[in-house]
Amino acid sequence: MELPRPSTARRVAALALSVSSLAVALTACGQGDGTASGSVSCSTSAPGVTKTEIKAGLLWGDSGSGASSMRAFRAGVDARLDLENDRGGVNGRKITYAWRDDASDQNINLLGARQLVDEEKVFGIIEAPGATTGSVAWLGQRNVPVTGLASDPGWVGLANMFSFYYLGNGSSTVYGDVIRAQGGTRAALITTGSKSELDFSRQYSASLAAAHVQIVKEFPVSESTGYQNMAQQLKQNNIDTLAGVLLPDAAVNILPAARALGVQLKVVIMPLGYDPKLLQTEGPALAGTLISTETRPWQLNTPEQKTFLDAMNQYSPEIQPPNQDSGADGYVSADLFVRGLKAAGPCPTRESFIAGLRAVRDYDGAGLVPGNIDLSQNYKQPRPCYYFVQVSKDGKQFVPLFDGQPQCGSPISAQQMDQLLS
Known part of the structure; x- marks a missing residue:
């Protein structure tokens, strides 16, 4: 094109x-x-x-x-x-x-x-x-x-x-807070091999630890991943949350396998996938999945x-x-x-x-992102804020959570993150 x-x-x-x-x-x-x-x-x-x-x-x-x-x-x-x-x-x-x-x-x-x-x-x-x-x-x-x-x-x-x-060197409690609010307590964390995603996995782990969500298992995902075996381990370990670097390509394989075994997941959350084209092809497989996004839900x-x-x-x-x-x-x-x-x-x-x-202390991002951003301070101590949407039960639409309001959590410094993960 x-x-x-x-x-x-x-x-x-x-x-x-x-x-x-x-x-x-x-x-x-x-x-x-x-x-x-x-x-x-x-x-x-x-x-x-x-x-x-x-x-x-x-x-x-x-x-x-x-x-x-x-x-x-x-x-x-x-x-x-x-x-x-x-x-x-x-x-x-x-x-x-x-x-x-x-x-x-x-x-x-x-x-x-x-x-x-x-x-x-x-x-x-x-x-x-x-x-x-x-x-x-x-x-x-x-x-x-x-x-x-x-x-x-x-x-x-x-x-x-x-x-x-700003991503920052530390983390935020936002992911752990949202998972906890949805009833998640025992998580399986999906990881991959790239450095940027390994860094993200550490930040994610710290967020869950701060919210007292236990990481029971970690699953590295690659092209050779056996999703049926992963689903069996989810069931054996009473996992109720699937999170981390869970990308759509992996989720559409893991979730049907888990459902077939009767795994009851309270929370499935992805950092990517807020795309209407994805629902057209994989909506039913992703039913109930939460997705974080930096932009305001379009459904508003x-x-x-x-x-x-x-x-x-x-x-x-x-x-x-x-x-x-x-x-x-x-x-x-x-x-x-x-x-x-x-x-x-x-x-x-x-x-x-x-x-x-x-x-500028009240930047609104053209109305597309969490507003009233204080540009005099936001670059010093990042406080990432996200909107969350959920794939409907029939897999046909995205539904904004938390009344369409952003969730920000509390900052976790790099030092605090190291302590949480030690």
Whole structure:
């Protein structure tokens, strides 16, 4: 499928700033030709900024292991920036972007960041998840603003890296709290072999331990997994909860085998799978399963969600259905960039962007994510919040849990996590 034309995007990366530098940044002006829109005179210049345009950079996986899901991410970026441009841009400037494919590879990610900053002279960068570890440190050293989804713990503590969600080095009680609230007490934890998923498994284990949910068994899942044998062990050990890195491909094999043996699972929870296409093919097998998501359940049908869907259908119609989590992540990442430009004032510099956006205490993520995010604090001590949906008993629809409200839990520091797992 042909991808949308490069229309606009951006990113944020910069080091922590002193109080004095923040004050200077808020009054600085930036423009390549020395004249801002609206007859405002700007005395300094900033990369990628002219009288009529702000040039951003987009780093994303156009190829590699994550390419299929990242198409929707870029489409979400295009939708948000094209929407803003059709409204007149920010202070009269259109937002454009240059892009590089990082192929979901950290080394290529760093190379792409260097090219965008040094050769393309972009103002800031919008970065898709997958390989951001490669460029985090370098972009911070160069004081380049970056926005995106902080699934890499390296974003934590860096004032130039903006996200509505930070994974962090610690954990949160949110998963354990939700499982406990649903009646789960004896869990089997699904694991895989990749480092990122092993890290996630440790965070998940700490969350369950903090909520006093016992991890009775751990099952590493691979292509050679014997699901019938796993189902038998679930029954023998009186397991009532299935959690961890439980992905849809494994769940659709485990759950029917468990039901056939009469295993009574109170809680089955997956970190991925909130996709209407999945219900079309595997809905009955996943009946009753809970799924966590960083985006507001689409079943709530809010005005902000309608704005997103209309923008996706208008500017990125090749992505169907439009309400994919990856598309929403791209849309919000671009919205963060737009908000940063507005906060930077009519003469934006990288410093004024960072200072202005860090001062925002009520960011609503375009109404698609848990709202009222304090951007002055959320990057210091991550507190991931999730919405939860459940596959209906007939497997035909998703049903929002907790009245459609996000669940946040309490933070678990890296030190506390080590103690819980010792």
